[in-house]
Amino acid sequence: MVRLARLREALSVAEDDPDLVRSQLQAFSRQIPLIYFMLIVNTTAVAITHLGSAPAWLSIYIPVVLCALCVVRSARWWTVRHRVITDDQAAPELRKLIWLVGLFGVAFSSWSLLLFPYGTAFEQSQVAFYMATTMVGCVFCLMHLRAASLLLLSIVVLSFSGFLIFTHSPVFIAMAVDMTLVGFALAVIILLYYRTFAGVVHARRELQISQQKTQRLSDDNFRLASIDSLTDLPNRRSFFASLRAMSELALSTGDGFNVGLIDLDGFKQVNDIYGHACGDLVLQEVGLRLLELAEPGLFFARLGGDEFGILVQYKLSNEKLVELGARICEALSRPYRVAGNVAELSGTIGWAAFPEAGTTVAQVFERADAALYVGKEGRRGTPVIFSTEHETRIRRSSLVTQELRHADLESELFLEFQPIYDLFTHRPTGLEALGRWHNARLGAVKPEEFIRIAERTELILRITEILLHKALDEVSRWPCELYLSFNLSAIDISTSARARRLIDIVTQSGVPPHRVSFEITETAVTRDFEQAHSALTMIKQAGCRVSLDDFGTGYSSLSYVHRLPFDTIKIDRSFVTDIDSNSASKKIVKSVLDLCRNLGLECVVEGLETATQAEVVKTLGARAVQGYLFSRPMRASAVAAYLQTALAQADAVEAQP
Incomplete structure (x- = not known):
């Protein structure tokens, strides 16, 4: 019973392992041209040598039909060789292929057995040699398809060995015994090879699963490293990475872009009056409002605390920049519901243009910060664009800072x-x-x-x-x-x-x-x-x-x-x-x-x-x-x-x- 169960398993399709079935089909697909080439060449050679000794229907018509089938199958393979087989298609495709191998095995074996009685001993030996070499070649081409290769091996060995034994010729009986032993050895080789092949497929699958898990973990880690967990906006690290990439691209193409910094006015009072938990809720709401304003080329990030960054990946005129800033400020100035109360906040924005305000990441960010500072001093709740006046302030501030440090x-x-x-x-x-x-x-x-x-x-x-x-x-x-x-x-x-x-x-x-x-x-x-x-x-x-x-x-x-x-x-x-x-x-x-x-x-x-x-x-x-x-x-x-x-x-x- 155990042996019968093993035999049934060996001749069946692994329905529960579609990945293995797909791998079998993909591996066999590369052998198809070779198997049909062997069948056409070997069949043609045997048919030619029997033209004078066998009737036309055996030496011409049947070989032509068999070779035509091989050509048709080769042509079909050529048209579908790049198709992708899904898991649902794999098992039916393999079962169809096993049936096709069985039919081809019966057809070519029957033709060989019908042809064997004609001709001299040399021609009969050629037919026996044809069956043996073609069988071995085809079995090796079918090594990835365990069920198909064992089926073909059984059809050829059983039919031809039995036929040779019934000839009662010692030579042919010896050939039958030899073919049977070789067939048994081939069956063992097929089983061992299939086990190795299946092991490789399973190991590859485990590796892919492991890589996918590693990739998911890496993606999760990247998200944690690049996304602010409170607001779901990109964080400071992501902001500066994008800013560096944009500056490099702009320098190479000669284009420009705009950088903005947002600071919330009155957020400190929310934290002090209502507590940090309520402050976090306000920041979450700010993140949602900024995400609603996001569009292709407009990138928001949380830089820390109540400070947010903006990247406009294209150049805007000052009028358009002020208009965009006013739209953002208006969204941020809408009332916030906090602990059953209403909190009034506003957002001040400092804008700087690349490369006019600065040709490095540090410079353009510093210029945007300078514009923000000017806005916080006297124009809260509005956008401020960096200007030469701000540049003068920065230089003066830098000079005063330097002198103060060394005074x-x-x-x-x-x-x-x-x-x-x-x-x-x-x-x-x-x-x-x-x-x-x-x-x-x-x-x-x-x-x-x-x-x-x-x-x-x-x-x-x-x-x-x-x-x-x-x-x-x-x-x-x-x-x-x-x-x-x-x-x-x-x-x-x-x-x-x-x-x-x-x-x-x-x-x-x-x-x-x-x-x-x-x-x-x-x-x-x-x-x-x-x-x-x-x-x-x-x-x-x-x-x-x-x-x-x-x-x-x-x-x-x-x-x-x-x-x-x-x-x-x-x-x-x-x-x-x-x-x-x-x-x-x-x-x-x-x-x-x-x-x-x-x-x-x-x-x-x-x-x-x-x-x-x-x-x-x-x-x-x-x-x-x-x-x-x-x-x-x-x-x-x-x-x-x-x-x-x-x-x-x-x-x-x-x-x-």
Whole structure:
């Protein structure tokens, strides 16, 4: 039973392994011309030698029909030799081929057996030789088709060996035995070869599966390395890879393209108010909106945080670029649903053109960043295209950065002081220290210029320490009732260690901490609210005072007033400029003054330049003020004379009846 099952398996088609069947057919397809060539040549040779000894129907007609069938089959093979066989077609095709081999085997064997009795012993030996050599050749051509080759071998060996045995000729009987043994050996060879062939096919399939898995893993890794997991946009790595490829192509073809950088305005406040989980949801929504705008040649990416990149793979005019930027900004400015509330954000875009703005990846990206910076300064929520004016800013910024890095800051930095004045006592109550820098090469550099660069390079830490030491040294010479107001940057309170360093400097100076008030802007607070809260609390616990500077110029000032340990709020000068004529400004200042009074905070009104303004804010309830009306910033050497004069004038006013 086991042997019968094995025989049945050997003569059957591997229906459950279509890949193996297809491989069998593909391998046999290459042998088809050879097998038909052997059949035509060998049959023609035997037929010619029997023309005079066998009847015409055996020596001419049947050989012609058999050879014609071989030619027809060869022609069909030629027409379909490049076809692709599917898994569904493979098994039926192989079964049809096995039947065809059986029919050809029966046909050629029958013709040989009918021809054998005619002619001399030499001609009979030729027929036996023809059967043996043709069988061996065809079997080797059919080696890949186990069932077909075994079927052909069985038909030829059984029919011809049986026929030779019944001739009762010792020679032919010996030939029959020899053919049977050779047939058995060929059968073993076929089975062994097929097993090896099937093993190779299976090994190749396993290798392909392994390669496919490896490729899928590689594709997954590439996706993880190239796609931002939060927004499904290409990430920073993918952005710069595309940017490099586009720049190389543009340089070789002479074409151009545009690069854009997007920064979300107000995103920091979403994180601080609603938490980072809600911030992530906003970023996901931004990604969806940008993907909706994507089109052939327009490529968006998330570069990190709330910064996104744009690549326009073709050159746009400035008008078209502004139009595209406005469309993107409009999409980003639509309200966002966050934790059941509505968040209002906007996007500012900086554009730069390649190669006009820069001929390298670094240059064009830097130019786009410069345009973005200009937009963030004064044109938030709009697109800004890089121009020569921005180029001048970049060169100036680069020069200032270089000089700042190599400057002798101890000797080049100095302070100017502007008094904080009491409208009721007519006396100065403190002085604000204002950092100044005079460089041998650049001359006097505006504070807003070098402070911004110092913050970007973290040189601000060194500058803060130097200026704080100088300021505290001056405070020791002032009357004890005067306090120092000193400005800090976001970098100065970005870690607890940096905040501790400020406290240590105050402690080591010998100046009582209550005479030192550190000013911080709302923008600096919003960079990292939790860290700012920790640092300012530490400063307050050390005995120093804390002031919120430029109140009203940020996004959510009121949300920070009650959450941070402020002692003082300074109303920005922008609300005072037209306070004597603008009722809205009066109401705003009055509201802030009332807020401070209710919260027990001191309030300083900045930017007073006229007596009328001073009278208005005094009427509104202001007491502490600051501005050019009382004094312009002065060098440290002029402070003593100013104080002497100011205090004398105050005494004189008090002495009046």
